Amino acid sequence: MKQTSIPACCLPRHARPAWRLITSVVALGIGALSPLVQAQQAPAAIEARVQDFLRGQTTGLPGEVSIVVSPFDPNNQLPACAALEPFLPAGTRAWGRISVGVRCDSPVVWTAYLQAQVSVVADYLVAALPLRAGQIVGPADITVRRGDLSTLPDNTLTDPTQASGHHTRFAIAAGSPLRGDMLRIPHAVRQGQNVQVMSAGPGFRVSSEGRAMNSAAPGDSVRVRLSNGQVVTGIAQASGTVEVGF
CATH class of the missing domain: 2.30.30.760 (SH3 type barrels.)
Structure with missing residues (x-):
């Protein structure tokens, strides 16, 4: 029985100890398949599927989204898949430099990983002046910059209404991107009122x-x-x- 090996590029580092098990599963499945099914997985198909998946994951994000998917190994030995299923590893946000998994369940089970760069260029808020702890932020205290949100913390503020009228939790240096955890929303109702x-x-x-x-x-x-x-x-x-x- 001829075995088909899976290139190391197609598996994450943590999955490589299971190499022999995955190879055996693929080999057993291929033995009963026709030569047509044993055709190599087309790189263009898997790259396009990941592009579509990431577009869906980034729908609704502010600003301009650009997605660059690294080329899939043209010399891969994976059997052609009938239905490619992309996914993000647990805890991965859909922007920045990320690894996207692609799972195949038919006709042979295998999993591959591609690298992608997702940029989200939009306006975000920064402190225009040094801000004191407990200070109420006004329009003159903030300014807008434009940049890639994927290089900033997840809770970076993008709308002036998210900051104006809020108290600072601690001192903030001029030019610092404003985050949600830097501010405290004033009480609308106070105890005893x-x-x-x-x-x-x-x-x-x-x-x-x-x-x-x-x-x-x-x-x-x-x-x-x-x-x-x-x-x-x-x-x-x-x-x-x-x-x-x-």
Whole structure:
């Protein structure tokens, strides 16, 4: 029985200890296949499949996305696949320099890996001036730069509304890209504050007044004690009101 070997380029480093097992599985499968099925996997097909997969993974990202897939080994000895299934290894984000897996389940099981570079060029925020800890960020404190977001932290801010009016958690040097974890959203409701509680349901909407039992930023949960002593839980709004649904 003639065995078909899989080139080392097609397996990640952590998978190489299983080399003999994978080779045996492929060899056993090929023995019963026709010469047509034993045809070599076309590099163009696998590269195009990875391109399409990454386009789908990056849909909705801000800015201009460009994808470059490294050429697949033209001398590979993999049997031609009936259905290529790309995937990202666990914990991999779909941008920057990444490794994309391609799995084949028919007619022979094998897995290969290609390298790809995904760039996302967009505007992002940086501190225009040195910012003090606890300072409220205003429009004059931020400026916009354009660059590849794949070289920056995942939570880099891209919209001025994500920073304006927020407090800095610590001092920030001028020119530093602004990240979400650098800022604290101001409380919309503070503990002990009198607030309007808006209750809504099918066909009705009523307003009552109560006292907030905890501080909360917009979108956070807040408990309110009403004038009759009842305690309700709602969502703090940017306006300072609390919405309670039924």
